[in-house]
Amino acid sequence: MKLRSIFLIALVVVLVASLVSVWYTSSFQDFMAGNRMWNGVRDFQRHTEGKTIESLDVLASPRDVSLIVIPYLEFADNDLLKLKDFIDQGGTLLLLDDYGYGNSILKYLGVDVRLSQSPLIDPLFCYKNQFLPKVTDFSPSIKEKGVRLVVLNHATALVATDNVEVLAWSSPDSYLDVNENRELDTTEPKGAFPIAAKVEIGKGMLILASDPSLVINSMVNRYDNFVFLTSLIELGGADREMLFDVSHLTQTPLDVSKAGLITVRDVLSAPYASLAIVFVIFIAASRFILKTGG
């Protein structure tokens, strides 16, 4: 067997095996829909029947859409513009952020409210440790949905909330650990702090929560977290299509590969591509048959 043939066979085998591996291997990156582990958002997406979007270009019919954004990558100017247009035309944006680029979005949207970006710590009313604060104070609109207890995970707080409607507060025992020494110092602000709020912009609505971890698999089904999230989404209107933006999340090569494979599959399943594949297979088969003298 010639070296060229060996290399070709090896390449084909590796390619096929790798594609199969990529297709069936679960993602392990935070907030990825394909991630079944504790830090994925598979459960949330399954429960809400949300659709993942790779780009904000696909936003259409904003009046019927609720968009969830976790801005862990910086937004380009054209993406910010798309977000603003989306809300102005009646869309509902659920912005979940703690230490990401949420403030640049808020600034662009022209609202005063900001994310503190200092860790919100509650040493008493917490789940297991002080970085997972329990929230028990809600506005009537959230309370009436049956939300009694929500647990956050390494969250921050909202500040400058004078011109927004606050929907939930941390406990009075919580504080912002500004110097991150895990202790309450005399200069550090003490609770209660707003952790969720809404503000109407144009025809649409911006809903803000200071912890994106609410949606991960290990948190979404804890206490009333899921009801809380759906309550937030439904503030913009019930029965809306839910889109989950992953274009501003850090993705591993596996996630990129998976996304690429899905794109390829979609392309190949189109009629033209199917026809081309049939044609190529036919030619290859004919050549093989003729070569072997069959």
Add this chain to the structure above:
Amino acid sequence: MMKKRLYLLLLSMMTVFNAVAMSAPALASIPQENPEVIVPEFNGISLYRYCSESIDSVLNFNPDMVALQMGKIPYANVPPSITVAINDFADSVTHLSRTTVSIDEGLNELRELLLYSRLHESVILTKEIISNLLVADIDLKTAERAVAISGVTFNVPNLPVQSRLRMAYDEVVRKLGQVGELLNLYQERLYNLLGSSIDIRSSELDNLLSEVLSVKSYIATDLSLNVNPRSAYVGDEISVTGKLESAGKPLAGREIKILLNNVQSAMVETDGNGYYEANLFVPYLYIPELRVQALYLPVSKDSGVYLSSISPEFRLKVMYYEAKVTIGADSKTYPGRDLVCSVKLDYGSAPVLADRKFEAYLDGEFVREITATEEFSLKISLSPDINLGEHTITFLSSPAGRYAPAEVDTVINVAKAVPVLTMKFPTVVLVPGQTKVEGAIRSEVGVLKNANIDISLAGANAKLNTTAEGAFDVSIKMRMGFELLGSQPLVIQISPQEPWNDTLVISRKVLLVNIVNCGIFMVVVLFFGVFLSRRLKGQIEKYLKRRTQDVVVPLVPEDVTPVYSMPVVLQELSKQEENTEPRGRVISLYISVLRLMQRATSVLMKPNQTLREFASDAQKKLGPLAMPFVEFTKMVERFLYSRHQVTDKEIEESKQLTAELQEGLK
């Protein structure tokens, strides 16, 4: 060896590929942690600080704040071993905060009662205060015990006094001590009011209290009460009379307070015979009865001489007209449409009030006013932008004289009507061509007039509007595409003009057949499958034939025929065999060996096989004869494919090789 190399290559390539494809990025970690694997951490300092703040609220007589703070305690992150104790602490402190307020208020009230010599009420109230003091003491002890239990769990007794946890714990204990001091103070105040200290835990408390209080020499008074009439309509005048006596003697010129439901409504003075009389109006309260009482409180010269007295309670039956109101409204209504509410009033045997005013409210906002008598209907226009869901319609009528206010409300559900589409469309659509789609749309409210319809099928699109009857009819021109045949969605989107109708998007599957593409595809298949394969077969045969005749090697002299395939070689060899020249003789010898070789090894020369290829195939079965045979083959090739002139020496060598091979093959 080759296999090993292949496996190694496969393994290394897969490792590299998968490492690249599945590697984690070198990014900062996301700030979150897996709650399942977190080891619980408890913060005693925070717990004790929170408890201290709650006790502060107790000391500040703020029971609502205490209830709010302690209501959150079940959510606190505390070690499971002290959960019960901490919940007990929360319950006892919450109760304690309310009890201390009651004690404080009770002591103030007792002081007033004793001031007016109200002995009997004082005894009752004193017992209540004592009961509260005992309960508060129990609550305090429960709280102290709970704190002590938690202290053991947090190992507080073994901590240095200056440690923050110890200090926080000591603060709670100190504040609970303050609550204890407060309770002691209350007990002292009680003794002071009673004039002497008593055993508040005594089983003879009633007698004890009567004894303590009776030491004071008051003269009892008696106050009677008559109300006429016994029942009255709201707004009517009633007469209240009675007599104030003490030991059978009338008390003249004393102030008598008339109370209606514990609120002073009038004050009169007794006459020379101790009688009093007051005329007052029944207030417009529209409640079925009023409690009427007369109260005498000794003041100035009577204070310290007479005991206060309160008359027996008289329950005045209050009458008024009441209408039973019923409302009828559609349980489901639509944005932008009128909601018709029908209201009916039933006065029963009461006279009907003409021209009564009603105000209509939608979710608490005034909508309009209507004047009606017994029955009316009201149209309320709902805004096209009204939120979908439940809304409350309320009708209110203010009180008018003897007529009590009337109020009725109902919940309506505002929803959009779902359009229903009846449609005819072909299940198989040919491309190119025209497809006719027709149908009608209506909802539970009526037909959808002039609704925008957007129909799309495989890239073809049609926009139209429904007629006044809600019907539509359209032919969609199917343009050429690259599709062959297959199922395609026929998507119909309906956008109604009316705000009360919902939009509708439906999708139906149709079989799309592109006859042109299918034809082309068939032609291609036929071309490749029949015509081309035949042609290729013919060409291959020609090619094979040509290969047997072709001259291949351009480097050899023109007079030497390049031989490559076996038939040609054999043909050439046969010619050389007849030749008596040296070259021909050598080849003749080789042919004899070759034939012998084929017989001996059963390896036959294949078409297109060269001498060297045959030698290669045969040498596997020749063993030690392989070397001379290969050597002989190379010699013959050299004679055949070059201008080399055969020497005598080479003839000798060929003879020796032939002999050697013949000998070996025997």
